[in-house]
Amino acid sequence: MNTVYDVAIIGAGPGGSTTASYLAKAGVRVLLLDKSEFPRDKTCGDALSPNALKILGDLNLIDKLIEFGHRLNGIRLVAPNGNELVAPIPPKHGFVEHLYIAPRIKLDDLLLQNSIALGAEFKSNVRVTDLRVDSNKVTITGKSANKEQIFFANVGVIAVGANTALLQKLGFLSKLPEFAVAARAYYNNLPNLDDLMEIRFDGVPLPGYGWIFPTSKTSANIGAGFLRKSKKLPFTAKEILDKFLDHGPVREKISLGQRQGVVKGYPLRMDFATARVHSNRIILVGEAAGLVNPFTGEGIDYAMESGQIAARVLIDLATTGDYSFKALHSYDRNLRKRFQRLFVWTTRLRSIYINEWLLNPLIRAANHEKSVEKTILEVLLSYRNAIQALSPSTLYHVLTNL
Template sequence: MSNRFDVVIVGAGPAGSSAAFYLAHAGVKVLLLDKADFPRDKTCGDGLVPRALPILAEMGVVDAVTSRGCKLDHLQVSAPSGRSVHFDIPRLPHAPNHALVIPRLELDNLLLQRAIESGVDFRGGVHVRALQTESDGVTVYANESYRAALVIVATGANTALLSSIGMNPPKPNIVAARAYFEGIEALPPYFQFRFDGVVLPGYGWVFPLSASSANIGAGFIRTGKREHHQSAQTAFNSFIHSPVLKSMLGGATQVGSLRSFPIRTDFASAPTFTERTLLVGEAAGLVNPLTGDGIDFALESGKIAAEHVLHMLRLGDISRSQLQAYDTILRQRYQNLFRFSQRVSHMALNRRALDWLVPLAAARPKLPEALVNILLGAKPAPEHLSFLRIVKGVAARL
């Protein structure tokens, strides 16, 4: 079997499978490697926001995902005080106005199988330890070595490979833990983002998978002060013992173990390329710093990288200026949104702000609507305007 490819992709999560699908679809010889054998689980809230759905449709898996997932069109946000605001998921220009919850064990396997059907050579159980760039290509070192013109790194929040090639990404700034529960008697049929009973700055979630089962979890942002005292597990335990969760989970059973994983949300300052190498998805820090959604950005950046690689291969130009152009495309698309989400996260994820904002949002529906439209990509994020000025502006006009 030849070990020479046009492109090697490391990591077969949503970012790697999406990049592999689009490249193979265009006739590129692609090798997709993952250290796990599939199907494999990925610790996640399993929520798919509407902006993830157009790519699933293009890949031809949206019907399979929708039929296996739980469709939701409404969400609730609860303040530390317990006060809540409810709203519908807004309509995006090219996406349905609903979201889905589907276990990653299933979603990632559907995406991978689709990539394989489109011609991708997938090899599981292959742990990539190093990459070496030469003037005419890259060598990928695992159990054996592979050679390509270019590599796409899609290794998620696991930064070991990036560190080994000197990219030194920052330590993931959020840690989160989740467990599955069954037999929940009064499970509301909508997304719940909860700030009552959680470690702040942080959040808890209840994402229904059916009428009586859910993915429940909690995460917190490492501020530097607290990280030596807190773990994702303790944040999770504090959340599920909060009064609302305790009552909701009264007759329920936890299925499987509690699992935790870090989250990287540092795209705004993260590197996205090095010689003959592009980074996609969470390897480029592409998880929203406020909401924690990253599957949508993983799918989108996989497609963007594939299109740019095709362009470079056609030109026969993998120079630094071409790699830099990929970074520019990502910045044009996401930089404002990530900076805005960071600002909101810094200002709003504390008890005082949340206890003020949630009742304000309940009384002024245009406020959460404006924020969710920006976060879900329906409206552009303001470049400079501070979050506080937006809140004051919306509140004054209503």
């Protein structure tokens, strides 16, 4: 007799493993599948926001995180003209006033091992190729070393990140969504790194940015990303990163450093505002639901938080065992309540502000006017709705600094 799991989760990134942890903790029988062997790397800037740290705290994982993560206490924003804004992480009730940079090869394994310790069953090297839904279960087909494997569950959670093949096959995506692309490399032996997350709008095409995220006092994750607005754009993410690394102030910063390992690029999906996130017996979590901040490219905390929300909904529905499209609509409703406005306004903000005509005066205004600095930081950290950056007061300060 084949086991029918309560929940099968496809993808053991932060979204899948967080969902698995909360479900397993509540006594739900969880199967977690991933095509990779762990620990595995994931191309990323490795930055954890205060919101991500809040969820890691809720999972009791901060003590383990600080064994390999590097703490940063502030942000440096560099305008296209080279002007800088340096500021500490602003206070907000319930959130820490710092960030961590935590290499994904370690972070994702920490989250996965936590879900296993709480009771989730994990199978690696299983590439899921299909989910078939019938009246009382989901049949999951996977491939492992070229052999077909079949699993059964009452409900499926798809947390495959920006990999759209499975979602296209299941009809969740009628056309490919808009993507951003980004690439990163690790550097060692960098002198004079401070405890700041550095985001630079110089040396890259806009809308996009380059970053220097210190992973220790002498090493950093350095990368660049941009929104592929037009298929005709004649650059790859790696070419953008090369251009950024060759940009004067960046070249100077890394002149004594050595690159470790290879440069890696990967797409980012940011289309949550228009994405489908559920169907009969299936829900989508994390980047599979388009949950990457359209302004910052940050997706770890959204993946984890959507996993938290998914687990809560599935635990509620377990009492009736009804995972129909209609019943799972409560997941869609909860996600929209939390993220819809944020995504709609952040996308609008990106198209208005991310150009040199407005970014230069915005950073200049923030250096003179504390309320503008506060707005920028709080919008970047998703503490405030992005619409605040379009308030009459902020616009007045920007326009008077043109």
